[in-house]
Amino acid sequence: MIQELLAPINDFLHCETPGRWVDVALENQDIMLIDHANCEKKAAASAMSLMTRYLERTELLFCAARLAREELHHFEQVVEIMQKRNIAYTQLSASRYANGMLKHSRHNNELDLLVDRLIIGAYIEARSCERFAKIAPYLDHELSRFYTSLLRSEARHFQDYLALAQQYAGQDISERVEELGRVEAELILTPDQQFRFHSGVPV
Known part of the structure; x- marks a missing residue:
C-alpha cells in the first residue's frame, strides 16, 4: 500500500x-520536530496566500x-507530540530549500x-512525503505511526498542486516541471550548513 502511494512521488x-x-x-529529532511544525505552518500560510491572491480561481x-x-491540523499534531516530549517550540532559522526554489519562479x-508556484508546491509536498516515508522505519512507535499517517495527505497535496498547474497553464508543462525538478534535486543533494526538515546534505 505504501509503495503504491510512493510510486508517483518517486517518479516525480x-x-x-x-x-x-x-x-x-x-x-537531532528535537530540531526535526520543531522544523516540521514550522513547515506545516508555512504550508498553511502558503495556501492562504494563494487564496488571497487568486480570488477568481x-x-x-x-x-x-x-x-x-489539513496543514494546520498537522501543525497541531506535531506541537502536541513536542509537548509530550518536553520539546520547547523555539525559534529556528528557515532552511534554504523553499526560497532556493522560489527564486527560480x-x-x-x-x-x-x-x-511555477503550484509546481514548486508540488515538489515541496512530494519531498515531505518522501522524507516521512524515508525516516519513519527508524523512529519510535509513536513518531513512526504519525509520519506514516501523513503520507496519504501529502501525496494528495502533491497531486492537487500539479493538476492545478497543468490546468491553469493550458499547455504542456512537462519541460518546466523538469527544470524545477533539477533545481529541487540540487538543493537536496548538495552540502548544507544546517540541518532542517528539507535541508540538503548536512555538513
Whole structure:
C-alpha cells in the first residue's frame, strides 16, 4: 500500500533523500520536530496566500482551503507530540530549500508565476512525503505511526498542486516541471550548513 502511494512521488522527484540526512535527522529529532511544525505552518500560510491572491480561481480556492485546514491540523499534531516530549517550540532559522526554489519562479506575467508556484508546491509536498516515508522505519512507535499517517495527505497535496498547474497553464508543462525538478534535486543533494526538515546534505 505504501509503495503504491510512493510510486508517483518517486517518479516525480529527481533524487531520493541521501542517507546522511536520515542519520543526522535521527540524531537531532528535537530540531526535526520543531522544523516540521514550522513547515506545516508555512504550508498553511502558503495556501492562504494563494487564496488571497487568486480570488477568481474557484478550483484553487477550494483546493487551497482544504490544504490549509489539513496543514494546520498537522501543525497541531506535531506541537502536541513536542509537548509530550518536553520539546520547547523555539525559534529556528528557515532552511534554504523553499526560497532556493522560489527564486527560480518566472515573474514575466501572473500566469507563469502562478504555474511555477503550484509546481514548486508540488515538489515541496512530494519531498515531505518522501522524507516521512524515508525516516519513519527508524523512529519510535509513536513518531513512526504519525509520519506514516501523513503520507496519504501529502501525496494528495502533491497531486492537487500539479493538476492545478497543468490546468491553469493550458499547455504542456512537462519541460518546466523538469527544470524545477533539477533545481529541487540540487538543493537536496548538495552540502548544507544546517540541518532542517528539507535541508540538503548536512555538513
